Structure formats: C-alpha cells, structure tokens
Amino acid sequence: MKLNFDNQFAALGEKFYAAIPARPLPNPRMVATNPNGAALLDLDPDDLQSKDALQFFSGAKMIDGADPLAMVYAGHQFGGYSPRLGDGRGLLLGQVRNQKNELWDIHLKGAGPSPFCRGADGRAVLRSSIREYLASEALHHLGIPTSRALCLIHSDEPVQRERLETAAGVIRLSETHVRFGSFEYFSYTNQHDELQALCDYTRRIHYPEVVDVDHMLQEIAGRTAEMIAAWQAFGFAHGVMNTDNMSILGQTFDYGPYGFMEAFDPHYICNHSDDGGRYAFDQQPNVGLWNCLALAHALKPLLADESSIEQMREHYQIRFFKRYNRLMADKLGLQTIAEGDELLVHDLFDLMAENQVDYTLFFRQLSDRTDQPLPVLKDNAPQFTAWFAAYDARLAQDSQTPEARRSAMRAINPKYILRNYLAQTAIEKAEQGDYSEIARLHSLLQFPFDDQIEWDHYASEPPDWGRHLDISCSS
Template sequence: MMMSFPFDNSYVRLPERFFARRAPTPVAAPRLIQVNRTLAGELGLDPDWLAGPEGIAALAGNGIPPGADPVATAYAGHQFGQFVPQLGDGRAVLLGEVVGRDGRRRDIQLKGAGPTPFSRSGDGRAALGPVLREYLVSEAMAALGIPTTRALAAVATGEPVMRETPLPGAVLTRVAASHIRVGTFQFFAARGDVEALRALADHVVARHYPEAAQAQNPYRALLDGVIAAQAALVARWLLVGFVHGVMNTDNMSVAGETIDYGPCAFLDAYDPRTVYSSIDRAGRYAYGEQPRIALWNLTRLAETLLPLLADDETEAVAAAEAALAGYAPHFEAAYHGGLARKIGLGDLREGDAALAGDLLRRMAENQADFTRTFRALCEAAERPAGDGAVRDLFVDPTAYDDWAPRWRARLAEEARDPAETAAAMRAVNPAFIPRNHQVEAMIAAAVERADFAPFAALLAVLARPYADQPDQARFAEAPEGGGVGYRTFCGT
C-alpha cells in the first residue's frame, strides 16, 4: 500500500486556460468522519495512513501531498435551461490523478476546500449534511452497480459555514474517472476556442474512449461513445428509482458516471412525475423526464463538437444528428431490457415492454412503493403465496390481481425453475436503497448531535443492497404517506 497519493497528473498538462491553480484553504480543526478503506485499497492507498495525521491533513486541505498539483477546473453550463458561460469549480480543488491497482485513472478532488477564482462570491465551503448525503448516496450507487463518482473520505472542518443558519462544515474527498463535463466543452465553445475544444476532445478520447482514436472520424466516435454511456446510465437510474434532481449540463460527466449528488433522492411511491428538488419548481428534472433531459444535454454537447466533426457545417450537423439518433435505441434497449429482468424475464420478447409498462402504470395509480414492489415480486415469482406481499402494496389490490396472471403466463414461457428466476430477480431488485427519510434522520443526528452512528449503520446496510439482511429490515421500510411532499436542497 502507498503512503500518500501516487499522483500521475494529466489534466494539468492541458493549456492553462483549462483551469486555475489554487491550493485548498486550510481549516481550523480537521477530524476524520469516515475513510473508505475498500476504495483506498483499490487505489493502492494505505487506509491507515489516510486515517492518520498526515492523511487527515491532506484530506482536509491542510497539507498538500507530494505530487499534487491542485487546480480548480473551468466549465460553463445550462442551469435549468439557461446558459451560464462561466461556472467552474467554485468550492472544489482537484488535487491530481492516481492510477489504481486495476490500471484505471481517477481524479482525487476535495469538495468544500475553500474559495477559488470560480466561486462567484461563495465561501467555497460545504456543510456537513450535503457531504454525508453525497458520501452515502454515491457509495450506495456504486454498490447497486451504477457508474458513479465515489467517496474516499469525509472530514469535519471544525468550522461553521453560513447558510440560512450556521452549520458544521466538512470536506468530501471525491474520486471520479474524471471531472470533465458537457459544460467543460461548452466553456470553450462559447468562446469560439476551437483549439481548446480539440485539445479537450483529444484528452477525453485518450482517457475515456481510446477506441475512438482508431475510428475514421474520432470526434464522431467520441460523441457516439458519450451518447451510449449516458443512455445506459440514465436507464440504470430509472431502474432503481433514482432522481438526480439537477441535470444541468455542468452536472453531466462525459465519462458516463453519475456526478454531483445535490438534491438527489430515490422514489418511494412510484410516480414518474416525482420531483424532489426544492428549486425545480417546473418539474424539468422529474424522475420520468430524465431520459429526455439527457438527450437535451447531449444535443448541447454535439453542438460544441460541430467544428471538429467536419469542415463543412452541413456535414457536421448531419453527423451530429446521426449520432443523436442513436440515443433512443441505446436507452430503450437498456431500459426495457432492465425492466424485463426486474420482472424475471430473460430474453426480451414482443409484448414484454408493454407488460412491464402496465405494471408501472398500475403502481402509479395505486401509490405502490417502487423498491418494495419489485423486491416482493421476487418472492411471488418463486411461489404464488408471495402474491400477498405484493398486492398489499397497492391501494386497490385487484390492480395487481389483474396483472399477475399475464405475468405468470409469460414467466412460464421462460422454462426456468422458479427458484432460479427468483434468484435472478433478487440480483437486480435491491432490498435496500437510501430511503429519503432515513438519510434525513442520519444527517440530523450528525448535524444536531455529532452522532455519526446512524451514518455508519446506514452505510453498512447499503453496501449490500441486494442481500436480504433480515436483521436490518427497518432500513427497507417505506415512509408514512409514501414520501409525498418530501423535498431536497442543493446545499451549496
């Protein structure tokens, strides 16, 4: 295991207009809340060193580890549809990159590390609650098998941050394939800086889509790759009931990872119109709108790449449109195939998408809990006696009773042992998700009482989301009222 970070930084070798060099701002009294020992091992880091005085100083921003080259990266973005030509890392500092034991290159970033030239009068700090939310939800997403940034550590700063009221401060150490966003491309496109666009695109190809370098048109292949990755990612969000909450273009990673866990949440009662973010008053980023918004964001990326796709503008537009036309097939294959697996079907056949869609419609009409319904179906697939647990989740149980015979008839065509079918379903239908009311209770305990035991307990359960864990059944319970009226806040 490595003491300190074995940095191998590539982004800082790009032109200096890509970032601003800025060291983290030290904090008063750093105290370790959590270090992700498993992730540390994957990165080749010594978790005991990270938890020691030198490691905590590095994680808090009080000490610059050898080989770090701290920068705040520049980007722009559409925020709720409105273009802002300069955003950038206003409260985050990229320390550098490490190549893990698996050969993958990852960014090491301190979030809440103090003001930068992109802070726009902000304090550059993070409150404890949002740091714990991002740590917990990003690690839950990783355990669910969804591409995501990760949390290496959380450190309390010993300093308050001023929001509506004073709150305890914290720093999150975030690990990502990269922090390059659609908004990064938009930053240079808005300035007509084709040279920078080309340098950025070449960097992304080399780092994330190396196969594109061999294509006849590497930039078209890059666009195709990002589109396919995002289509698959959003489909996977929907399949576990995840609502990102703020799908601005500056919050879409070109690496195909989930990034920026601000006002995110998970569905309780199923309703595609669900909005949790307090600032999303028009429902732009509702659960069911996420596939459409992803395509909208990808269209903005395609616009930035037009100068690279072809010298002739008409040809460039045609290439972009052809690439974007591939989004729907990618998304539908991933989403409908995933839904079929959730109800126990293997090969997707004609009528399967309609069968699954009919279940979702009945769930929405009957306020059925998304996660509990699909998990209960696993038992129902194994033995008809399991129907009772499913139908009890519907306001009108006959809505399930009408659907179940058609489902069982389709299952019979699979010619698979019911126990095998149920096991396959349990592998894709989690028993545990970060329930919103439990996340809020965990945050309240930490913020109000400095009690981190609920955080640790919830984190441990969510590390095994597909296991039954009967002794932890309380973490699978839905909130009273189906979570209606729950709101999340950005925390910046």
C-alpha cells in the same frame, strides 16, 4: 501516506484551470472512510486514519506530487446557458495512477472559494457531504456508474445556507471531472484550439478506442443513455441534470437534491427548487438526450459532418431502450424480451401510480412472490388481479424454473436503498456529534440485494415524517 500522482489534466495548461491552494477546514475531524475507495488508490485503509491523510484531504497540507487546481467550465443550468462556471467550491488535488494503470481524480468538495465561486463561500456543509458520500457508494453497489467516495471530514466552521450549519468536505474519486460544460466553455468562447486539446485529452485518456471526435460523441451519448436507463430502472432521480453536472464517462456525478422513488409517481420531483419539473423522474431520459445534443453543438467545430449529430441522437435512443428494456425484463424475471412486454410494464406503472405503491418494495416482494398478495399492495391488491394474470401468462412463455427466476430477480431488485429519511436520520445524528449512522448505512448499502435480517427495518416504507422531505440544491 504515499500516492502515485500522474497529473495529466494539469499538463493541459493554465487556460483549463486556476492553480490555487485549498483554504483548510479548521479543526477537521475524519468522520467516515471508505476502504473500497482506498483500494482504488492502492492505499491501506488504515492510511486514511493518519494525521497526514487528515491534513491532506482537509486541504491543510499538500503531499508530494499533488497539484491542486480549480477546473473551468460552463453549462446549461435549468435550460439557460451560464458562460463561465468552474469549480466554485472544489479542487482537483491531483490524479493518481494505481497498479492497475487506472487514473483516478482526487477531488476535495468544500475546499473554499476559488476564482469561479461567484461570490459564494466555497464551502460544503455536513448535510450535503453526508448525502454525497453515501449516495455515490449506494449507486455503485447497485451497479449504476458513478463517482466514488473516499472519506468525509467535518469542521466547526459555521456556514450559512437556509440555516446556519457547519462546514465539511468530501473527497470524491472519479475517473474524470471533465463535463459536458467543459467543452461548452471552450466552444462558445471561440477557443477552438483548446477545444481540440480537450478532445485529444479525452480520447487519449478515456476513449483510446475511438477514431475521431464524431465517434467519441457517440460513445459519450451511449454511456449517458445507459446510465439514465439504470436510474429509471432503479427509481433514482438526480435532481439537477445541468450540463455542468454531466460526466463525459456516463457516470452519476455531482450529487445534490437526489432521491430514490418511494411511492411510485412518474412525475416525481426530488428537488424542491425545480418549480417547473424540468428534471422530474419521467423527464430524465429526454433531458439526457437534450444534454447530449448540447454537447454535440459545442463540438460542432470539430465534427466531420453535421449528420453526426443525428447519428448521435439515434445512438442515444438505441442504447437507452436496449439497456432499459433489458433491466426491466430482469426486474420482472423475464429471460427474453417479447412483444407486449412494454405494455406489461406500462400497465404496471399505471397501477402503481394510481395506488401509490412503493417502487423498491414492490419489485423486491415480486421476486419472492407466493400465492398470497404482495404485502406492499395492502388493500389495493384486487386492483392488480388482471395484471398478475397477464404477468403469469408472460412468465409461462419462458423456460426458467421458479427457483432460478427468484434468484435472478433478487440479484436485480434491491432490498435496501438510500431513502431520503435514512439519510436525514444520519445527518441529524451527525450534527449532534454521532457519526455512527453514516458508518451503518455505508455498510448496509454495500450489499443492497442481500438479506440483512438485523437491519430489516431499513427496508420499510418511510415513516410519515420522512415521506415528503424538502431537498434543495444546497442539500
């Protein structure tokens, strides 16, 4: 297995990371591989089945050109500042430049302890690794910016979390692992030369079109806003929007206690550790702005003018609402955006919350609507009568044919999402040595908008046992 390494981040120097080897996963087994991830690195998918691949990705033996390192960063965690975090259980194994001239980080999550692990074991468990492997690919195929997954490795090593589990590793691919917290670390330790160097790196590698740090800040905020707008439109809750979990490319990053909305609840909290609801579903847009403001204040020593911070705030809001309003119009089958559309959405959400209507099923069934009430509404259909009358009147303002509208709506309203109970089923089977459900879900979620009749039961509401699963930061 050969990879074209181009380790640009390592060239920044030792103040940006700790160069350490991985602690190999004992008795590793390759249990899932992603051909789409392999293509990003110009690898043949069969390469991932080789002994060399298993040794490299499990941390046992580096290949030529790899340069493993644990990145240092800080971050605001649930609103409180932690001055020194860093890769406590992950290693950047190296950066690969593919034939399209794209630079991809190869990151092993679950690599063992690093200088930043703060006394922890540095391992990931099979449960959390399966969830990240599946979720990152699920979001990608929904069209939401995200890190990607290459492969999933299981080990026999025992790991203590809420219960005794087994260790695993997931290879995450991302265009960058630089986070908002990376800038916070150098700013608040008064390492302003390093802060400048990190900005120069970010602009050169990721934002070559921007002219200065002020412009870079605006673009980071804009991409973040558009990502969160997509989360809201698809009913996705991240769960832990700390600044050290925020990518400077506006990509979904560091999957933990995430969840897709099922019965609609604007205050949905997917992380049972989030007692105060800081990262509840309806708080995500505001938290995204809060995080961008934290980044702005970290960059303050390099900004030309403090007015850049207020400009960033406005830019975030403009990009968020432009993207969100367009996505919601598309989900409703509206060609244009008109006055009154926001009220139409607001009234719909009030009804859905009051009647506990499944978010994904409602919009999918709306795409295929006939004269009959939507099945997902059950006995609550009469309560939606007035809303459907307003909706039909709004549709009449557009010139789109019903056939064209249906096709467009089916292309934006998924039939299949990664419901927590589906992930849990795959986890429980995998813990018994059966990895088939991981492969099945991975295959299904690559085509979330297509009818896959043999798998229609994956598009149903969750069973009673799967409606309120506890998902924590260790998940």
